[in-house]
Amino acid sequence: MKNQRSGLVYSTPITLWLTLLFVAPTLIVVIYSFLKKGIYGGVEWIFSVDGYNFFSSSYFLKVVWNTVEISVIATVITVLIAIPTALYIATSKYKNFLLFLIIIPFWTNFLIRIYSWIALLGNNGLLNNLLIKLGFEPHQFIYNKFAVILVSVYAYLPYAILPLYSAIEKFDFAIIDAARDLGASKMKAYIKTFLPNIKPGVITATLFTFIPALGSYAIPKLVGGNDSQMLGNIIARELTITRNWPKAAAISTILTIITVVFIVILSKYDKDHKGGKV
């Protein structure tokens, strides 16, 4: 360890930058959430908890429910697809190439990836054109919950595959053989040895999918309908259209708290179980 003065030289730029542009704005949001709404947007510096009175609104509760429902379903599907995919990559001879194949779509612009599903499933999209050609009625595939979940899975899948891949790569498959020799069925061997060992990967994959899903804005905005708006959409609407800044700030604050609580619980869960591994 070197002296404190040089430590300050190296750490001051980052500390200042993140304090001014991350910590301060976050605190300002919390403060704004307790102020009175200004007449033309903005705030008046009078204490008020009006920003938090959305719990009485049934529309708001519905959006909260949508957000949780869509995020949970998308996360579960994503992780369920990602585990076998990562397992295959980790045990393949061509790991690097296969990983590369997974990463390319992930590097493609986020909005283009959303747009590609509109081109495929949209009302004038390829699939509907095909249906009409084959003599079927066109069907509305997007602007609903299904589309939001589908596109979310698409967008976050690579985030889930990568941590699972690195967890599986460290796993010693001889343990499975050992369990089988000791009489475990194939299924049981995987459940009892493989899953507990890749748990840190599963937890990271869950975090990397669930958190961006909770804060989704673009996906529900572009492929969701009225029944599938999420918290992010309400925040943006309160900020830009309704111009109720205390309310936008209050919802952001709550979203921040939910995220932090979620991370703390999951990382604690992760730690608790690491020690118990045989």
Next chain:
Amino acid sequence: MNKKNFSLNMFILTLIFLYLPLVVLIVQSFNSGKGVAWDGFSLKWYDELFNHSARLWKSFRYSILIALTSSVISTAIGTLGAISLQWYSFKHKKYLRVISYLPLVLPDIIMGVSLLILFTSIKFKLGLMTIFLAHTTFNIPFVLFIVLSRLHDFDYSIVEAAYDLGATEKQALTKVILPNLMPGIISGLLMSITLSLDDFVITFFVAGPGSSTLPLHIYSMIKFGVSPIINALSVILIAGTIALAMSTKKIQKYMVS
């Protein structure tokens, strides 16, 4: 064998799932018709894109400008921060750990909203400058973690050897630490460029009227009616991505050896 087949099948399905929409875009970009029905091969959307989309290229230039400036600044700040966390002790170390970890895990929209509220409350005019500040902010933690993971494998004894041979603090940094950290620094830089070029949500909040980045432009194109120009643009972007990915692998190999 069964398990292997299952994971192979899942892998193939995943690849189809990931690539099918992109293949559709690529094919459609060569369709001369405006709709999805195939009207014959044509390069007219590429012509539109390259010759008649001035606003798109302006936003593209802004994107490049912001990606380059914010990634350089965030790489410098993040690298120094990583060195401080790895090797030095100072009073606010714990605080720094928390504030450099949190932005990585909070949803984008939170940073977008809070920066918008900050800039507006101090009457800072929204525009390219606020986009630059926002991008640098979200890039710093990524650089920090990439460089930090490199530092874990860094053999500190070579730095000590440099001190023993009479190197000053500054010489140790510029002649020993930074050159040895180069692969990590370059990964951090490339990561920030990619993240900056890709960011939509945070930029959406802090851009203000008049300054648009490429993702913002694409968003408005999607929102106000689908235009086949996006197909052509997508193909260019996908090709660019693959080319960049391939070349950075080469660059990185070259830098390491």
